[in-house]
Amino acid sequence: MTDASANTPATPRPGKHAGSLLEQNARTLRRNAAERRFRAYGLSAIVIGVTALVVLLASILSQGLPAFQQTFITLEVHLDEAKLDKNGNRDIEEIKKVSTFGYAPLIKTALSTRAGELGISSEDLGVSDKEIAAMISKEAAAELRRFVIANPDRIGETVEFEFLATGRIDGYYKGRVTMESAEKDSNISPGQLQFADALKEGGALSTHFNWGFFTMADGSENRPEAAGIGVAMLGSLYMMIIVLVLALPIGVAASIYLEEFAPKNWFTDLIEVNISNLAAVPSIVFGILGLAIFINYAGLPQSAPIVGGLVLTLMTLPTIIIATRASLKSVPPSIRDAALGVGASRMQSVFHHVLPLAMPGILTGTIIGLAQALGETAPLMLIGMVAFVREFPAAPPEGFFDPASALPVQVYNWTTRADPAFVERASGAIIVLLAFLLCMNFLAIILRRRFERRW
The missing domain is CATH 1.10.3720.10 (MetI-like)
Structure with missing residues (x-):
């Protein structure tokens, strides 16, 4: 005869361990808390790393993006035959003998003429002719010389050029140079900045994309505006x-x-x-x-x-x-x-x-x-x-x-x-x-x- 109680599942006796499979004990709570802390540490590390990367990229972009823009001064330069080709025979070897110093007066004259057309008075702004000429990069004379050597048939004509402004003038329109800093800077003066503003209002000065940054070679210490990669x-x-x-x-x-x-x-x-x-x-x-x-x-x-x-x-x-x-x-x-x-x-x-x-x-x-x-x-x-x-x-x-x-x-x-x-x-x-x-x-x-x- 089979005992019926033998097939009946045993009922757990009540005690202090009853319901332990559903309730978290102290050890489980500590393990779960440690896991949450580890996740928080990992998430914090990711946040710190991403934040540092964003700050680094933001710093590089804020400083580097202006390098792709450059300030130019547009002038109409008369290629005076009397200075560039005295013999009038368009001999390349004779034209090459004219150094960049021979081209600088042409650029200076063109800038003065442009200022006169726009009604800009250097005397009212308190700047000398030398200071006005110094607003254009020294690379401009070399650029003009290369153009004449490559195109000797253009001598005697008036040709429009976009010349690089100096680094201080360029920095003025990028926020690096201010009127206050110009008063203490031996390379620029407030009058030159005011002259540049007048040129900009007249359409002779503009800031736009600088392809020369990708095509020009390195620039010397005093020609940062002409430096390229x-x-x-x-x-x-x-x-x-x-x-x-x-x-x-x-x-x-x-x-x-x-x-x-x-x-x-x-x-x-x-x-x-x-x-x-x-x-x-x-x-x-x-x-x-x-x-x-x-x-x-x-x-x-x-x-x-x-x-x-x-x-x-x-x-x-x-x-x-x-x-x-x-x-x-x-x-x-x-x-x-x-x-x-x-x-x-x-x-x-x-x-x-x-x-x-x-x-x-x-x-x-x-x-x-x-x-x-x-x-x-x-x-x-x-x-x-x-x-x-x-x-x-x-x-x-x-x-x-x-x-x-x-x-x-x-x-x-x-x-x-x-x-x-x-x-x-x-x-x-x-x-x-x-x-x-x-x-x-x-x-x-x-x-x-x-x-x-x-x-």
């Missing part, structure tokens, strides 16, 4: 071409050998350790290496893109090798086994099957390595690319051996100068550099998304 952009481009041509094939070939063909022994382990260590070496060490080998030993020219490209290649190789090996490892072993199983050789399995599947990671690593090289400054300073360069390098391959600068080095140069206009130029160059880096990183993301396969 043209030479620096070209130098950085040449170096990136050298890095891409050298680092990509060498890095990929070394990665394929180490990952797919090299025997696993102490020697390959030593190579792998040294590659990892090279990726962590400070960039200035590569600059010292480049100075010792490429300049002192090989005799390559200083401040040349070829030397900068070789130094940056050495610095970028570990990054590409590490990224490529990681991409090769991510390809499933079954791909290799299947290729070998149908009769493919070891090389065929690697180049026909493994390498195409690893290409997204290889391209990503290469672009990130190039982006890192584009922003390096210390190694380029040691090989002489910190020098003042006014002439543009020639087209490749000759241009690889011509003196040039680079964007990061140009930023460093401008930040060391006293004139606030150069600080503005430096922030503008930083914006351009950040734009290039963002584009390269976006390209890396797009390539990975485009070619990535999930296993």
Whole structure:
């Protein structure tokens, strides 16, 4: 006979632990509180990081965006034949003998004539003719001379030009210079600022986008308004071409050998350790290496893109090798086994099957390595690319051996100068550099998304 009570579920006896599965005890409360604190710490860290990034970007943009605007003075200059071509035969060699000092009076006369047409009296404003002429950049005479040499048939005509205003006049319309500060500044006077306001009201002075910032070379200490990043952009481009041509094939070939063909022994382990260590070496060490080998030993020219490209290649190789090996490892072993199983050789399995599947990671690593090289400054300073360069390098391959600068080095140069206009130029160059880096990183993301396969 079966006891009915044996199949009846036991009723829990009431006690102090009743309902413990539904109620949180002290230990659970402490654990949940710790989890909430950890989430708060993580969220605080993100907020602090994003805030710092926003403040940094806001500071760079506020200082750098005015660099893309410039103040110009529009004048109609009479190209006096008696001063520019006394013989009247339009001989280029004779015209080239006229220095920029011969063009300065033409600009001064044009400015005085323009002021008279607008009814601006220099005597009422308390400015001399010398101060009026000083409102136009010293680069204007050189610009006018280049125009005449390129167009000798225009001598004798009256031609309209847009000349750069000086850095102080430009700073007045960007908020760097005020009437109060002009009273204490030996480079500008309140009368000159009032004269500039009168020119602006008459339509002879305007502030608009400055394409010269991208096309002009560096400016001297007293010509910040004429400074541009043209030479620096070209130098950085040449170096990136050298890095891409050298680092990509060498890095990929070394990665394929180490990952797919090299025997696993102490020697390959030593190579792998040294590659990892090279990726962590400070960039200035590569600059010292480049100075010792490429300049002192090989005799390559200083401040040349070829030397900068070789130094940056050495610095970028570990990054590409590490990224490529990681991409090769991510390809499933079954791909290799299947290729070998149908009769493919070891090389065929690697180049026909493994390498195409690893290409997204290889391209990503290469672009990130190039982006890192584009922003390096210390190694380029040691090989002489910190020098003042006014002439543009020639087209490749000759241009690889011509003196040039680079964007990061140009930023460093401008930040060391006293004139606030150069600080503005430096922030503008930083914006351009950040734009290039963002584009390269976006390209890396797009390539990975485009070619990535999930296993």
